Amino acid sequence: MAQQTIPAAVGTHRSAPTDGSGRPVRPRRTLRPRTVVVAAVAWLIAAVFLLPYLQMVITALRPASELRDATYLPDHFAWSNFVDVWRESNLGSNLRVTLLVAGGSTLLVLLVAIPAAYYTARVKYRGRKVFLLLVLVTQMFQPTSLLVGLYREFYQLGMLNSVWTLVLCNAAFNLAFAIWILTAYFSAIPVQLEEAAMIDGLGRGGALLRVTLPLAMPGVVTAVIFTFIAAWNEFVMGLTLSTVPESQPLTVGINSFIGNYTVQWNYLFAASVIAIVPVVVLFAFIERHVVSGLTAGSVK
Amino acid sequence: MSSNVTSGGRRPPRSGRSGGRRSGLGRLGPLPWIGPAVLLIVVVVLWPVYEMVRTSFLKISVSGFVRGWAGLDKYRQLFDEPDLGSVVTATVVWTVGVVALTMVISLGLAQLFDQRFPGRRLTRWALIAPWAASVLMTAIGFKWMLDRTAGVLNTVMTDLGVVDSPKDWLGDPSTAWPWMMFVAVFVSLPFTTYTLLAGLQTVPGEVYEAARVDGAGVWQTYRRITLPLLRPAFLVGVVINLINVFNSFPVIWGMTRGGPDSDTATTTVFMYQLKSSDIGESAAMSVVNFALVVVMVAAFLKVSRWNQEEA
Numbered sequence: 337m338a339q340q341t342i343p344a345a346v347g348t349h350r351s352a353p354t355d356g357s358g359r360p361v362r363p364r365r366t367l368r369p370r371t372v373v374v375a376a377v378a379w380l381i382a383a384v385f386l387l388p389y390l391q392m393v394i395t396a397l398r399p400a401s402e403l404r405d406a407t408y409l410p411d412h413f414a415w416s417n418f419v420d421v422w423r424e425s426n427l428g429s430n431l432r433v434t435l436l437v438a439g440g441s442t443l444l445v446l447l448v449a450i451p452a453a454y455y456t457a458r459v460k461y462r463g464r465k466v467f468l469l470l471v472l473v474t475q476m477f478q479p480t481s482l483l484v485g486l487y488r489e490f491y492q493l494g495m496l497n498s499v500w501t502l503v504l505c506n507a508a509f510n511l512a513f514a515i516w517i518l519t520a521y522f523s524a525i526p527v528q529l530e531e532a533a534m535i536d537g538l539g540r541g542g543a544l545l546r547v548t549l550p551l552a553m554p555g556v557v558t559a560v561i562f563t564f565i566a567a568w569n570e571f572v573m574g575l576t577l578s579t580v581p582e583s584q585p586l587t588v589g590i591n592s593f594i595g596n597y598t599v600q601w602n603y604l605f606a607a608s609v610i611a612i613v614p615v616v617v618l619f620a621f622i623e624r625h626v627v628s629g630l631t632a633g634s635v636k
Numbered sequence: 637m638s639s640n641v642t643s644g645g646r647r648p649p650r651s652g653r654s655g656g657r658r659s660g661l662g663r664l665g666p667l668p669w670i671g672p673a674v675l676l677i678v679v680v681v682l683w684p685v686y687e688m689v690r691t692s693f694l695k696i697s698v699s700g701f702v703r704g705w706a707g708l709d710k711y712r713q714l715f716d717e718p719d720l721g722s723v724v725t726a727t728v729v730w731t732v733g734v735v736a737l738t739m740v741i742s743l744g745l746a747q748l749f750d751q752r753f754p755g756r757r758l759t760r761w762a763l764i765a766p767w768a769a770s771v772l773m774t775a776i777g778f779k780w781m782l783d784r785t786a787g788v789l790n791t792v793m794t795d796l797g798v799v800d801s802p803k804d805w806l807g808d809p810s811t812a813w814p815w816m817m818f819v820a821v822f823v824s825l826p827f828t829t830y831t832l833l834a835g836l837q838t839v840p841g842e843v844y845e846a847a848r849v850d851g852a853g854v855w856q857t858y859r860r861i862t863l864p865l866l867r868p869a870f871l872v873g874v875v876i877n878l879i880n881v882f883n884s885f886p887v888i889w890g891m892t893r894g895g896p897d898s899d900t901a902t903t904t905v906f907m908y909q910l911k912s913s914d915i916g917e918s919a920a921m922s923v924v925n926f927a928l929v930v931v932m933v934a935a936f937l938k939v940s941r942w943n944q945e946e947a
Contacts, residue, residue: 367754371751371752371753371754374748374751374753375753375754375755377748378748378749378751378753378755378756378759379755379759381745381748381759381763382758382759382762382763383762385762385763385765385766386762386765388766388774388777388778388781388822389765389769389777391777391780391781391788392773392777392780395780403786404785404786405786406785406786406790406791406802407791408788408791444676447672448672448673448676449673451668451669451670451672451673452669452670452672452673454669455666455669455670456669456670459666461665461666462666463666464666467666467670467673467674470674470677471673471677474677474681475876475879476879476929476930476933477681477685477926478879478880478883480883480884480885480904481883481904481907481922481925481926481929482681482684482685482688482922483907483908483911483922484687484688484691484907484911484915484918484919484922485683485684485685485686485687485688485689485691485919485922486680486684486687488684488687488688488691488915489683489684489687504676504679504680505680507676507680508676508677508679508680508681509680509681511673511676511677515673565767565768568770569769569770569771569772569773570770571770571771571772571885571886572885572886587770587772587773590772590773590776591772591776591890594776601780604776605777605780608769608773608776608777611770611773612768612769612770612773615768615769616765616768618768619761619764619767619768620761
């Protein structure tokens, strides 16, 4: 089944009009009552999913004097909150750390997962089963459950408070999912295509780079999105492995607005809004790939 | 003919699959291909597992110095914790409850968002919001919305007459748990719904047409055709959610920090609470924690007969 979806995802998403899921749109002239009900319910649910985040934006815009008023909207909107929070906190350096960690770990995952997934999909080597089991077990280890071990390891290595430690850790814990998705994608691409390329003089590496990889692009995009967003939003490892503000990612920086006695809610949410914008923009561009990418993964 | 044979021998790729064996990379075997992945997993995942287990048998001072072996003392200390029983019970209820609710609601959502209607793309995009935002941020957002004096949810519920006066929802474990479970379900829905949506797309349209021709009703079609075909995606959703929800730290940490005391803690949060007082006992909790995940996932896979039908 995955074999059917991949050519569709590769071939049609630029040429034919689609509705965001790879299926061609059928023109429909009149709206049936059932469609109206479905649309109404769907729009309502969409609103429920967005309201908490809208509330964060409203809070981010509340002036300090109106912060604790039990009103739905403040009388004045304090746009200056965004400027203030940027100027008075470590947000700039937090953002830099998060960008480095998310970008770096995504790149590392791709470099490591693509060859492993490709080889596993194509060759029946000795130890293949052991490798797949290792990947499955990794999926079951969450960083949260390994915090003490991670802390002790990087404490002994003298690598606490380093951006590179966070890059390594985020890459490792997202590796399993990337290998899993990519193996499914590579398996679905007909081996004959590569054989033809190899007859034309390309080695296995060349065939992978020039033939298979372009065809597996939706899978690669899915792996990129999952890794990037997981690393962007990662909190627990950042909290444990980085104890000084200069090496803390955004999530940890935002958490530090919650003091022992007071919480600067308006600044906290102004910072949160700044942190969420890049991800929302990214998601807006790639929504269709999420479905087509997961399609191949779940059929595996 | 004869030239064909010799050239075939010189050019390895002719025989396809077996050809790779003779090329430069092929001679090294799988090492250059899977080596880096194995290395990364060993260094960042397996080494901490070893460290964690070792730490659970060590005496370590608060400042991090090893003061010799502790044997099973840390485990004994852990099992003597008066809160442990209630924390483990809470963890099981939390995990099963959140995963079950997530799966049921996601099935409905996936079915709904698989229909064709105006604005489908935009509404699906909205559905992703809790996934794009960090879980911690969502949890803190709900903590603020449940604030006693200024929380908008309190304002709404007071205005609608659901409650007489604003309540301190998160201060009392009996109301904090349901709200935290609500948030945990809320943040689990996007991934699960998308996994099921992807599963629905693999069901060929002809199957539904055949069912309609045979006169099957809507519910019958769903139960007999859609659900069985959704099975692989559904199992993936359950397993990933079991692991994630069991280990879910940011929801509880963001909303109550496990407090008052450990009244709203799961084993994962309890482990973090122990970390500041005794790292060895915390490590022992981690080991027990991991054993619990393995048992839970294994039990589910056995019940669902994953291997027989999926492999």
